[in-house]
Structures are given as C-alpha cells and as structure tokens.
Amino acid sequence: MSIIPGLEAFAAPTPSAPRRGPSPEELLDGLNEPQRAAVVHEGAPLLVVAGAGSGKTRVLTRRIAWLISQRGAHPGSILAITFTNKAAAEMKERVAELVGGRAKIMWVSTFHSACVRILRKEVDKLGYKSNFxxxxxxxxxxxxxxxxxxxxxxxxxxxxxxxxxxxxxxxxxxxxxxxxxxxxxxxxxxxxxxxxxxxxxxxxxxNAFDFDDLIMVTVHLLREFPEVRETWRRRFRHVLVDEYQDTNHAQYALVAELCADNPENLDGERVPGAELMVVGDADQSIYAFRGANIRNILDFEQDFPNAGSILLEQNYRSTQTILSAANTVIDNNKGRKPKRLWSDAGDGEKIVGYVADDEHDEARFVSDEIDRLVDGGGLASEVAVFYRTNAQSRVFEEIFIRTGQPYKVVGGVRFYERREVRDALAYLRALANPDDQVSLRRIINTPKRGIGDRAIAAINLLAERESITFWTALTRASEAPGLATRSFTQIKAFVDMMEELQSMVAGGERADVILESVLDRSGYLAELESSEDPQDASRVDNLAELVAVAREFADNPLAAPSADPLDEEDGDTEPPAGTLDDFLERVALVADSDQIPEDGDGVVTLMTLHTAKGLEFPVVFLTGLEDGVFPHSRTLGDTQELEEERRLAYVGITRARERLYISRAVVRSAWGAPMHNPASRFIDELPVDLIDWKRTAPEQTSWNRQSQWGDRAERGGAFAGFNAPTAAGRRAFSSAALKADTAKRAKTSGEIPSLEPGDRVTHQIFGLGTVVTVEGVAEKSVASIDFGSEGVKRLLLRYAPVEKL
Structure with a gap:
C-alpha cells in the first residue's frame, strides 16, 4: 500500500514492531469473557451492545491500550469519539495510566472537536481561512x-x-x-x-461556522475532495465511537466516510476503511428530539455487512431485582435486539411503590423516606429524585425547603430561577409596585414589542431630567427627547396594557387570574406556543406550574402547600383569597434558597430523566408515573415516541444501585386544575412480585378527598374551553383556554358605571377626574380618565373604584 508523504508514522506496524506497556494478562485482568472478546477483536467492524452498567468505559480504555501495547498501533492513528469533553478527558487519562504519555498523541474528542481539527488543516480548499x-x-x-x-x-x-x-x-x-x-x-x-x-x-x-456546520462541512469536504478523504482514512486506522445510539445522520456519515470500505482510491488501488468499533445500547436511545437516529445502531450490521457484534449483559451496578424490572419494561419495545441484564450481586431490596393523593403528598412521601433512610445511617447525597419534566421539580423544592432538606437541581435551575418564571413574576411585581424599575425594565420588551435600547434610554433621560420614576416617565413618553414615533406607539400600548392589569390588582382580583391575564394580554404564552423549540414547550409547562402555585394560594392562602402553617380563626372555613402582594411575598420566601448548599453529604439530587443518563445513585425515586406525565402527553399517540419514553423509563430504573422507589399521584394540578391521570403503563409492565406497595390507589379514594377536589372544582371549575380529556386524562392547554379560564375564575363584578366622555368621576386613590374616552362594553369597558396632576389613567371599569359624580 502506498503511503502519503508525511504520514508514514501512522502506517500499520510490521509484525516485528516492538511492544511496550502492560502485559496482555494485565490488560485483560478483571474482564468477563464478552469484554475480553471486544478488547482483543481484530479486523471487521464491531458493534458492542453494552447494557446499562456493563462496564463499557472499561472496555473502551482497555481496547485502546491493547491496540497500542499489543498490536503496535501508533497512538496518532487512533480516533476515539465521545459525546462530552469531560468523557473524552477521562478516557484519555485512564488510557495514559495504562500505557503512559504516548496516549497524549491520540485523538480522543467529541465529534465537533475532531471536525474542528480537520477543518483547521483542510478548510482552505473550500475558500475559508484556517483561523475561522x-x-x-x-x-x-x-x-x-x-x-x-x-x-x-x-x-x-x-x-x-x-x-x-x-x-x-x-x-x-x-x-x-x-x-x-x-x-x-x-x-x-x-x-x-x-x-x-x-x-x-x-x-x-x-469566515465563520456555527456549531452544526462543523460536522456538515467536514462531511462535504471529505466527499468533495477524495484526496483529502484518503489522507484522513490513512491517518486514522482505528476508530472507536462511544454512545453510538445517540449519533445523528451527519455524525453517522462522518464515521462512514472514515471507515466504510470504498472500491478505489485516486490511483485505482483499494483502500480499506479504518478498523471500527462502536459501543452503545439502543435501549438507552433517548435523544431523538436532538436529532439522534436510533436506526444508526439498529442497522449497523446492514450498513457494514461484514460486521460482528458482542453483547455485554452482565451489570456491575444494580441488584437483580432492579435489573429484572428494567428488562421486563424494555421488552415491550418492538424490533429491538434481545438483551437480558443480569448481576451476581443478589436480588437485593424489593422496589417500593407509593400511590399519592396528589403531587404534594407524593413529595411528602419522598421527603419522609429520605429522612428515614438518613436516620438509618444513609447519606442524603446517595439519593436522587427523577422526574419527566423540569416543572415537576417545584413541589419537591418547596417540600424540601419547608423540611430543611438541602438539595441541588442538576442539569437545570431551581424552579423560581427559571427565565420564564422570573419573567412572569416580574410582570406581577411591576403591577403590584410600578416603581419597581428592575422588574419593569425586565418586561418592557419581553416578549419583544419593539421597545429597544434607544427608546429605553430616552425614557430614562426623561425620568432623570424630571426627577420622576421610570414608570411615570413611560406614562409621559410623549415628552421623551428623541423618541421615535414607532417607539412611542409601542410604549403607549404597553402602558395601556399595564394600566388595565393594574385595575385588576386595585380591584382585589385573585393572584391566579391576574397571572393568567398577564400571560394572555402580554402575548408571552402565545409566543412560546408558536415556537418549534422543544425548550419552549418545557417553558409552557413551567408557566403552567406557576399558575398552579397561584391557584393553590388563591384557593386557600393560609393553607397553600408553599405556606408555613398558620392558625385560622375559629369558624373561618373559607379563608379569603390573599392579595397579589401576599402571593409575591410567599413566593419570595419560598424562592429564597441562599441557605441551600450546592454540595456536601447532606444534599439530595433533583434532575430530569434525560439529565440522569450516564449517572448512578444508591437510591433512586422515580416519580410522576402517570400516563400523560410519564409517558408525556405529547407522546401518547405515536408508537415511536412512546417507545422512546419507555427507553427513558429503562434509563431511570437502571440508574439505581440498591434501592428503587416508584410513585404516582391520583390527582395532579395542571394550570391549577385537578387532573385525574391513570397509572403509567410502565407500572403495569413491571413484575408485580418485585414491588412492595406502601400505599395503593383504593386507600386514598375517601369521600373527603373526592369532596375536597369536587368543592374546589365547584368553586373554580376545571378550565372551561379546554379540549376534551385525552385517553390519559389530561387536556391540551392553549391561550384560548387560558382566556376562558380567566373569565370563569375572575371576581363577579358589581354594577359597572355607565360613563361617557366629559363625565366627572371620583377615584378612591387618584381623586377627581374627567372621562376622556370609553371603549368596550359591559365587563370589558375601559375608560381613559384624566386625573389632573396624576395624569391620564386607563382603567378597567369592572375593577376600578370609580364613582360618577
């Protein structure tokens, strides 16, 4: 085989090449038979199907060390692909411990990092400079x-x-x-x-690329310039890819360009592809929403016809009870390669199950069990609580704060620190206190409404010149120096909206109704709903959870789950709804988590199931096992998506080493309305003899519990205008439904004054005024009233304390 000049060092060595490093016995020590077979494999492409906890990282590092020390491969001829920079650094370090400093020459990196290195050397052929x-x-x-x-x-x-x-x-x-x-x-x-x-x-x-370009452009480069492709095919004689089930089409194509056999090179001479080994587990393919294609691993042996496969089924992490549960759940997916995880660690403890009345009862059960485990000598840091969506963390955070249990949220931020939650609360704070300049500045152009930095600077200049607040300056925007007409129009519309919403606050409207009106009138919810970004769907869930918090508070401000217990006065069976100020104070106290440490032996870990992949904990709580929650409501009508949800359940179960808890709630709030969700189908797929149910559904169906929800629904009603319940018992939520619910829950209005332009009125706060304009009819009547030194105010007459003189 001819060698391209300058690459002789990376050619396959002669059989007599000296071997250095650990002995074969040392490299194979502690490996089971399938692991050893993967380490010593030669020749054809190889798929290593590595079940959860089966020691795949050990196999990868030992194989690389074997290639270098036993087969004489030059470290520079090895390309190992991982999905995170952290994993790449750890792998390189472990190989270096086995074979020494030569490991530094290897390419152990993410797909993107490897492509950047290739492009720096070759991108001039596409007309770019190497310093892109x-x-x-x-x-x-x-x-x-x-x-x-x-x-x-x-x-x-x-x-x-x-x-x-x-x-x-x-x-x-x-x-x-x-x-x-x-x-x-x-x-x-x-x-x-x-x-x-x-x-x-x-x-x-x-002269720039974005992140997605890095792989696409590299693939196009290799396809368009055969001589470049052959350079890198000769360079990399051994390619290893971790987490192969998470590759997308572009990543698959890159591997194929480097490793698949192609008939001829530039000279008509056959050039074999690199020796390829991919490691992965189709049962842990959970990133389709990021573009991952499970077919890449399922079809590996078709894409590489002479490929072999090795199955790693022995698990070194979990008890057999946990593995048997995972096996029976994942068996319900069709078209998968059979695999049965097993362990020689013994059966271990049974899975503990709990059916809660609602999400708060579920969180209390988790908290109580953690206390019991810690009292028995365990550490809180050994415990992880998993949930399907970020919004579900809120109730656990509140319970842990109340009980003084330190926690950390991994792979996300605490509920009240999430952007969309902070945005919504900023609206409420600005309504409750228009002088709150920080909150006002946060929302003035959120969502974007054409009020840019120049307009804000002009308003700020007016406020400083006249020694008035930023809000007052907004109401006098026509006086702002250099303010563009378009900006003035947008600011006036914003002020009009805020003044109408302020009327609701002044009229004592419920906190949840005000919040729902904010999300609707501001266009914030509609913008998220129209987005195709999967993260925005999660943000809608978080706002739904915030509405639920406000609903609980408004229904019973003294007994809301986020509250400290307070003594009610005798005979006060229906406490009045708290004010918006009361609600914001309650949220501020709950959200104040400065005292919570970030790490240490006493910290419980909270995370979504997607974040949990690759981690393990002695104790795992798998929560929210209800159809419509997990599996998620968006997946219920699609077989492929349901199978991905089942793989997510498999991942969650196999994170547990010693103890696994599963729980569900019979009733769970969605936008504050009670939703009765059936048990997750994944619970039905678990072997009944492996679960010790501490509490089951029949125990909680007492008349009192049903009556409580019935009374609450009678008082506030489930959301009017929602679509009919799905098979999972959940409803589809929308801006239209939000408007309908807001109207249903809003305070019953008294007599609305009939006003006309020119009428004289008196307002409890602003004093005497003259009606300028009146828009709308009945409960939607809005009047602009000139209160002299107080300025012109836009008031919803349904709420405004206005009397006609």
Missing part, C-alpha cells in the same frame, strides 16, 4: 435576527430561534441551502430556506 470563527448560540441568534430583518420577515411569524432550529435540522441531515429549498414542503419552509441561504452567505463573509 465558531459562532456560539448567541452569535447565531444575533446573525439570524439580522437575516430575518434584511428579508423583511414578520418577527412574530418568523422568530429567529425558530428559523435557527429548522436550519439546524437541515444541517444535521446534511442538506445545504439548495437542498433545503428543493425539499421545502410549503411556503413557510421556502421562506426558511431563503433565510438559511442568506445566513450561510453571511457566515462565509465572516
């Missing part, structure tokens, strides 16, 4: 915002992040702008394709 810039997420959004502006796209219909998500999907499928334009299915996608094309031109002008 890599745009991060914020850079990408700024550029796409400019692109959408230059194309004169309606920012409400074509949100930059939404366009970027679509472009990212195209790049992960290796479609360039021309391909995307040809494949566009409708007018919206045609517009997206135009934005994609201009976006790529702007990137090229800036």
């Amino acid at each position: 810039t890599i745009y991060d997420a914020q850079d990408q959004k700024r550029l796409m915002t400019l692109v959408c502006h230059d194309l004169d796209l309606d920012p409400k219909r074509y949100q930059p992040q939404q366009v970027l998500n679509w472009v990212s999907d195209q790049k992960n499928e290796l479609r360039d702008p021309d391909d995307a334009a040809k494949d566009a299915k409708n007018g919206v996608e045609e517009t997206y394709a135009k934005a994609y094309s201009l976006y790529q031109r702007r990137l090229a002008q800036a």
